[in-house]
Amino acid sequence: MRKFSEWLGKMRPSINNYDYYVDFEKVYGNVDAIRVELNIMNSLIGSNNIEENFKALLKRYPEILKCVPILLAVRTSEIYAQDGDGTFNYDFSHMNYSVDQYISFMKKTGLLNLISHHIVNNLVDYALGVETGLDSNGRKNRGGHQMEDLVESFIKNTGVEYYKEMYLADIERKWDVNLSAISAEGTTTKRWDFVVKTASMIYVIETNFYTGGGSKLNETARSYKMIAEEARDVVGVEFVWVTDGGGWHSARRNLEETFNTMDHLYNITDMENGVFLSLFRKEH
Numbered sequence: 001m002r003k004f005s006e007w008l009g010k011m012r013p014s015i016n017n018y019d020y021y022v023d024f025e026k027v028y029g030n031v032d033a034i035r036v037e038l039n040i041m042n043s044l045i046g047s048n049n050i051e052e053n054f055k056a057l058l059k060r061y062p063e064i065l066k067c068v069p070i071l072l073a074v075r076t077s078e079i080y081a082q083d084g085d086g087t088f089n090y091d092f093s094h095m096n097y098s099v100d101q102y103i104s105f106m107k108k109t110g111l112l113n114l115i116s117h118h119i120v121n122n123l124v125d126y127a128l129g130v131e132t133g134l135d136s137n138g139r140k141n142r143g144g145h146q147m148e149d150l151v152e153s154f155i156k157n158t159g160v161e162y163y164k165e166m167y168l169a170d171i172e173r174k175w176d177v178n179l180s181a182i183s184a185e186g187t188t189t190k191r192w193d194f195v196v197k198t199a200s201m202i203y204v205i206e207t208n209f210y211t212g213g214g215s216k217l218n219e220t221a222r223s224y225k226m227i228a229e230e231a232r233d234v235v236g237v238e239f240v241w242v243t244d245g246g247g248w249h250s251a252r253r254n255l256e257e258t259f260n261t262m263d264h265l266y267n268i269t270d271m272e273n274g275v276f277l278s279l280f281r282k283e284h
Contacts, residue, residue, distance in 0.1 A: 213250030
């Protein structure tokens with residue numbers, strides 16, 4: 001008999017892997033795409049006549065414009081700016097203003113000062129730093145899939161037949177089962193993170209990981225408790241919920257109610273201890 005307090009105590013504060021922090025391949029690729037232009041711009045570093053030198057460089061190598069946005073940590077090729085002199089939407093893929101207007105942009109944004117005063121010594125290195133900083137914004141997307149990826153790896157290790165992101169209606173069609181008890185008589189559409197098919201059972205699986213607390217955790221616990229109760233009325237189908245994260249400590253009351261109700265509520269430690277092997281392969 002599992003004890004909830006012991007099970008909750010094994011929740012992990014994080015599941016970040018080594019790839020979570022920075023996607024360096026993406027960073028290097030983005031910088032390599034403008035490396036030539038950045039090196040041309042490097043000739044302006046320490047210039048005593050930066051405006052004239054930039055004008056001459058731009059006339060000779062107009063392609064250097066495409067590396068300007070990243071120097072301002074901007075991904076797009078168009079940058080909007082306004083002040084007392086007017087409103088402008090600068091295009092850095094094709095010049096849509098005069099050279100002097102682009103010089104004004106470089107001056108007002110501080111880029112000419114950055115380059116001419118040796119604040120940076122190499123724009124390639126500078127761009128690498130900017131790209132690394134921008135890539136950190138992608139952590140939310142990378143983190144959002146980490147729990148799913150982890151659960152999938154444990155499912156794969158069992159060797160069972162499984163499907164990702166499968167809609168309830170697709171399950172009904174594929175295996176000729178009636179899931180109306182779960183779908184509110186067909187009025188709701190549900191997509192499961194994973195579906196495992198064994199010789200005599202269909203396991204519908206939801207996964208999530210919560211680092212922090214909040215009302216969403218209570219709603220999730222109540223919702224999955226209801227699904228588990230509804231699934232009991234469906235022959236040949238069982239609901240599995242795999243969750244983890246330190247956020248559950250702030251929502252332990254609702255989670256404990258669900259824990260005491262559900263037959264298949266697991267965390268990462270349970271997967272590491274082989275719960276999927278015993279669950280999915282017990283019929284073999």
